[in-house]
Amino acid sequence: MSWAQDIPTWQLVLLSIAGYVYLCRLLRYRRLHQKQALYPYKTREDYAKMTNQHAYEIQKYLYSVEFPFTTQKALEFALFRTYGIPSISKLLVNTKQLSDKEFASRRYADTSILIAEFMAWSPEAERTNAAISRMNYLHSLYQKKNLISNDDMLYTLSLFAAEPVQWVNRHEWRQMTEMEICAIGTFWKSIGDAMNISYTDLPSSTHGWRDGLDFYEELHSWSLQYEERAMLPSQYNKKTADETTALLLYDVPKSVIPLGRAVVSTLMDDRLRKAMMYPPPPPSIQTGVETVLTLRKLALRYLALPRPHFLRHGIISERADKNGRYHRTEYESEPWYMESNLRNRWGPQAWLKWMGGKPIPGTGSFKSQGYLIHEVGPKSQEKMGLKEFEIGKERLMKEGRGGCPFSVVK
Structure with missing residues (x-):
């Protein structure tokens, strides 16, 4: 008679559940520690030496394997x-690029493609x-017509750096480590450099930043202050938000759209909601969404094995087709x-879209x-700007963007 036969069934079930929970936690934190050990950044002093190449690698792992769902939604919300x-x-x-149904979906797709392209590949890669x-x-x-200000550019940059960190820290099974946040700050500092964004509004712009973590914290702080004076109610905000919300709820049945809009509203803070001229959601909807997100966080922490690399997430094809073109690999609207x-x-997905008349x-x-x-x-710019494109790409390729972006004060 085996020893297991002497143990009541309910105890075996409890032992199995406890063992599985322990295995999930063990594997998740073991991979975290392995990733931390992979890079030579063990102390705050080491962060100042972080290269853009390493920052890209760390961020790509976070966004494609560790927290793919939350970081993608955070980037979408950053744009919103x-x-x-x-x-x-x-x-x-x-x-009319995001306020008109005729153009909104394509503009959204084009924006996501360009962002995905420079986030998916090495800083020195041609596609990037x-x-x-x-x-x-x-x-x-x-910019030539003074229709985009440096503040608008810097604010947008700040959101793409900060929103994924904020969303992960609120909604994921663990918070980001200092090294990971440093990598995100380092990566987006290099993007800002490549976009010729001026940092003169940031306090440390004259003498430089200690590291990517220092840059991230200062940029995020400036962003919050900028919102206090610039995020104000406007019909322009509402019209753009309405069209973007319509894209987010593209597949939702018409009878459920009011509920969907309330759910979108739960993801906004009071300042953004007022600026968009959206009503606050009913308390029951707010509580329901928060409960679902909390349950998801706990399920990932205790019941989900870590995502394997072969299931990494991405929205664009890794290789060009025979005609040299790339494709999106997923879509929502x-x-x-x-x-x-x-x-x-x-x-x-195609069958569901077809049945819905989409x-x-x-x-x-x-x-x-x-x-x-x-x-x-x-569409009006498809065949335009090739000369400027080639000159800009050649300049960026010559800059050797894989090094540390804090070695030169911008």
Whole structure:
């Protein structure tokens, strides 16, 4: 007779559950410690030596393997939060890029593609610098007319650095470590440099920052102060927010849209909600959303094994197709740049979209042939800016962007 037969069934079940919980915790924290040990940044003094290449590697792991869902939603919300600044939302309304149904979905897809391209690959990779160069060209069209201020650019940069950290620390199974936050600060400092953003509004701009963590904290502090004076109620904000919310609720049945809008409102703080001119959600909806997020956090911490590398998350193809074009690999509203293959046209998502009367890859004019980085952007700019793009990309490639961005004061 085995020893297990002498133990009551309920005790075996409890032992199995406890063992599984222990295994989940063990594997999750073991991987955290392994990642920490992989890089030579053990003390605060070491952070000052962090290279942009290492910062990129750490951030990519966090966003594609460790916290893919939360960081993606945080980046989407970072873009949404910029619409609480009237100077930003007014430009989007006047250009109709996010305030008109005809353009909103494509503009959202184009923005996510350029951001994904410079976050997914090494700082010295051609695709990375091509995406930054194209983004700089598109911004320059409005900067030349003084329609985009440096404050708007710096504020947007601050949100893309800070929102993922804030969301992870609130909603994930663990908080980010100092080394990870330092990596995020280092990475986005290098992006700001490549975009020629001025940091003169930051207190340490004259003598430089100690490290990426110092830069992150100062940038985040400036961002909060900027919101106090610049995030004000405006019809421009509301119009842009309404169209973006419509994209977020694209697949939600019409009868449930009011509930969906209330859920979106729960993710806003009071200042943003007032700037968007949105009503506060009912207390029951607020409590319900917070409960779901808390349960998710606990389930990940105690019941979920760590995500394996082969299930890493990404939204763009890793390799070009035979025509040299890239594709999105997932979509939420309209299928911009989605390849018209068997999985995308006949998979479960495509069937659900079809049954809801929504477009699927390969239908309509959603560019299922993919994209070239130098053509990403509004339709009117597809064939424009090639010379500026090549000059900008060549300049960035020559800069050797994989080193430490704090070695030179900007």
